Amino acid sequence: xxxxxxxxxxxxxxxxxxxxxxxDKIYLIGGDLGPFNPGLPVDxxxxxxxxxKQRQKCRIVPPxxxxxxxxxxxxxxxxxxxxxxxxxSPYYMELTKLLLNYASDNIPKADExxxxxxxxxxTRIAKLRLSADxxxxxxxxxxxxxxxxxxxxxxxxxxLLDSLNCMYKLRSNLQPGSSKGQFTDY
Amino acid sequence: MFxxxxxxxxxxVVANQRVALLVASDIDALCACKILQGxxxxxxxxxxxxxxxxxxxxxxxxxxxxEQFRYFVxxxxxxxxxxxxxxxxxxxxxxxxxxxxxxxxxxxxYNDSQIKLLIKQDDDLGxxxxxxxxxxxxxxxxxxxxxxxxxxxxxxxxxxxxxxxAVERRIDRQRAKREWEARRREILFDYExxxxxxxxxxxxxxxxxWVLTKDTKDMLxxxxxxxxxxxxxxxxxxMKYVTDIATMQRHVSRHNxxxxxxxxxxxxxxxxxxxxxxxxxxxxxxxxxxxSICNSCYTSCNFxxxxxxxxxxxxxxxxDMGLPLKQVKQKxxxxxxxxxxxxxxxxxxxxxxxxxxxIRIQTFGVHFGFKNRFLASDMVHATAALLESTEKDxxxxxxxxxxxxxLSRSNLERLHSGIDLAKKKLMAIQQTVASCICTNLIxxxxxxLYCYLMEGTPDVKxxxxxxxxxxLCKYLLKAFVHSTRNKRCKLLPLIMAAPKDVEKxxxxxxxxxxxxxxxxxxxxxxxxxxxxxxxxxxxxxxxNFDTSIxxxxxxxxSKFLDALITLLS
Numbered sequence: 145x146x147x148x149x150x151x152x153x154x155x156x157x158x159x160x161x162x163x164x165x166x167x168d169k170i171y172l173i174g175g176d177l178g179p180f181n182p183g184l185p186v187d188x189x190x191x192x193x194x195x196x197k198q199r200q201k202c203r204i205v206p207p208x209x210x211x212x213x214x215x216x217x218x219x220x221x222x223x224x225x226x227x228x229x230x231x232x233s234p235y236y237m238e239l240t241k242l243l244l245n246y247a248s249d250n251i252p253k254a255d256e257x258x259x260x261x262x263x264x265x266x267t268r269i270a271k272l273r274l275s276a277d278x279x280x281x282x283x284x285x286x287x288x289x290x291x292x293x294x295x296x297x298x299x300x301x302x303x304l305l306d307s308l309n310c311m312y313k314l315r316s317n318l319q320p321g322s323s324k325g326q327f328t329d330y
Numbered sequence: 331m332f333x334x335x336x337x338x339x340x341x342x343v344v345a346n347q348r349v350a351l352l353v354a355s356d357i358d359a360l361c362a363c364k365i366l367q368g369x370x371x372x373x374x375x376x377x378x379x380x381x382x383x384x385x386x387x388x389x390x391x392x393x394x395x396x397e398q399f400r401y402f403v404x405x406x407x408x409x410x411x412x413x414x415x416x417x418x419x420x421x422x423x424x425x426x427x428x429x430x431x432x433x434x435x436x437x438x439x440y441n442d443s444q445i446k447l448l449i450k451q452d453d454d455l456g457x458x459x460x461x462x463x464x465x466x467x468x469x470x471x472x473x474x475x476x477x478x479x480x481x482x483x484x485x486x487x488x489x490x491x492x493x494x495x496a497v498e499r500r501i502d503r504q505r506a507k508r509e510w511e512a513r514r515r516e517i518l519f520d521y522e523x524x525x526x527x528x529x530x531x532x533x534x535x536x537x538x539x540w541v542l543t544k545d546t547k548d549m550l551x552x553x554x555x556x557x558x559x560x561x562x563x564x565x566x567x568x569m570k571y572v573t574d575i576a577t578m579q580r581h582v583s584r585h586n587x588x589x590x591x592x593x594x595x596x597x598x599x600x601x602x603x604x605x606x607x608x609x610x611x612x613x614x615x616x617x618x619x620x621x622s623i624c625n626s627c628y629t630s631c632n633f634x635x636x637x638x639x640x641x642x643x644x645x646x647x648x649x650d651m652g653l654p655l656k657q658v659k660q661k662x663x664x665x666x667x668x669x670x671x672x673x674x675x676x677x678x679x680x681x682x683x684x685x686x687x688x689i690r691i692q693t694f695g696v697h698f699g700f701k702n703r704f705l706a707s708d709m710v711h712a713t714a715a716l717l718e719s720t721e722k723d724x725x726x727x728x729x730x731x732x733x734x735x736x737l738s739r740s741n742l743e744r745l746h747s748g749i750d751l752a753k754k755k756l757m758a759i760q761q762t763v764a765s766c767i768c769t770n771l772i773x774x775x776x777x778x779l780y781c782y783l784m785e786g787t788p789d790v791k792x793x794x795x796x797x798x799x800x801x802l803c804k805y806l807l808k809a810f811v812h813s814t815r816n817k818r819c820k821l822l823p824l825i826m827a828a829p830k831d832v833e834k835x836x837x838x839x840x841x842x843x844x845x846x847x848x849x850x851x852x853x854x855x856x857x858x859x860x861x862x863x864x865x866x867x868x869x870x871x872x873x874n875f876d877t878s879i880x881x882x883x884x885x886x887x888s889k890f891l892d893a894l895i896t897l898l899s
Binding site: 164198199200201244248249251254255 | 371372373374543544546596597598599600
């Protein structure tokens, strides 16, 4: 999977906006949206929120978890625990990137939020790497990890699977005569 | 006709239609175009952008697009010539013209159906009233009622033969008509004699954005750049510049107030525009201070840096401020912080001693990200250099698109390459000015000064473009006024010619008004060039939207000049 596909899936999440135009309820295949009244908050998917923001038709309200104190707590929790802490939103990384790129003027203390989210991400990825390393070196058969987000899984997927395939090939070639090991050039 | 409500009569009309944007090649037009494009993107209006460099381009573009489009928006072109006659459009084409060129042609002003002018009516226009220049044919038959002859020959009480009375009345009418026509010619001559510039087009479109409450900081910045372009290229008077800066300052404070009133400050990536009372040194924050002082018109002319004495004075000036040469010659960003802190005040104090009272000018600066800081004049120089870059294999529209791109915040490499080109251009201008003054290339022809750049002059290719040549012309005149002792010559205008196209054998000729403190920047060379070309039947091309810039065949140069001398003496 491509990171941009994950971002595309993240755009389905809802976020609150305050429009400055009025429109009746619209009926889309994915669900109903609206009605839009100037000054009244309404929940819309992120893709629509960003489009309206770029056309200067709304103001985006940052999600509840995108707050400096809350993120600091989550970061402290993440650093203390060895396992993965519960995550503020299943798409926290993508939403932070999208909202801070297009609507940073609507989000207070945007720079600090960016730093905090990056810290949380770094801690989790480090734990993931450690966990994958111990999985391979201890030749485990299966593992269970809670509270991982799709973006983190996607980041490690290619490497982990390729390395497991490589290990399998090497291991199967050690067995004499079991199968004609084919060495393919990567 | 003039538009009063720009939202109802212009924007709401074009918002649901496909529009053709015909944009002239100057920075103000580029900024106005960017603002309008931003508005069109918000409302998803379909438009086609066509850059035009002159009247021929405009006519070709119009012919290509007249089948598909009904609405045309012309930016910085089309107001000063009878547009309907030049383009011969169909009856349902509508033109919205936002142009800074004045005087606006009277036909464009008084046409009610097809031409809409996006110009404020109080903008220093001086359009003659309708009745003074147009006369309906019915008035002819109106006969006696309109003809009060000053001699007071009242219809006599005596009964004469009806025929004689009618003949007398007809003679009176014809005489009145001739007088009216003579007065009309005089009024039109006075009105169209001088060419000058009005309020920036970018400002007009920013006000439209403001009325629609869709104005962003980006649009505000583009409006500031458009206004600064008019000042850098000396198109408007100082008073008008200061007035317009005050208007912009109100908008800037409104934007800054809106965003900084929470205790949570904005992200560093957001754009911040600030009012600066900054130095009149071109590109000094992206160059070294020394280079900037040597290559800015104001300081170079006041110190007379083409003389040895001038160089010494410059060293004295730097010593007077206590700035070591090593610091001053390195990149501005690497100068010591202690020097940079009070730089502006220190320079202002010292320059007052050396007779430069106006070294500081009111302008705006923008700041986004950690290291991106630009003044409005920096942007103007960079974009102008990109617009008129003389690299091979680049057509005029490529340059236009590149220059347009450099105005967006996301294209910083293009902007930096523009700044490098601008540095080369400024250095070339200074060297040319220095060599022209030292070799006495400027000669007085009587009613004007004249200078011709030979073909072998270094960087002469840069000066085949109208904006660059006009800038050179203005700097040269300022330098000449500072260096000559002849009092009469100081009040003369300057005409400059440079080779434009060596294969076709043509030169580009530019005329600028005389240099003075209270100059109103009104240029009469447009009409003068036309008349001189007619009288000598020289092969000229009056293609540029500024009528004081023409193209001429090299062989016709001398007879054209002689005709001008006779015309203007």
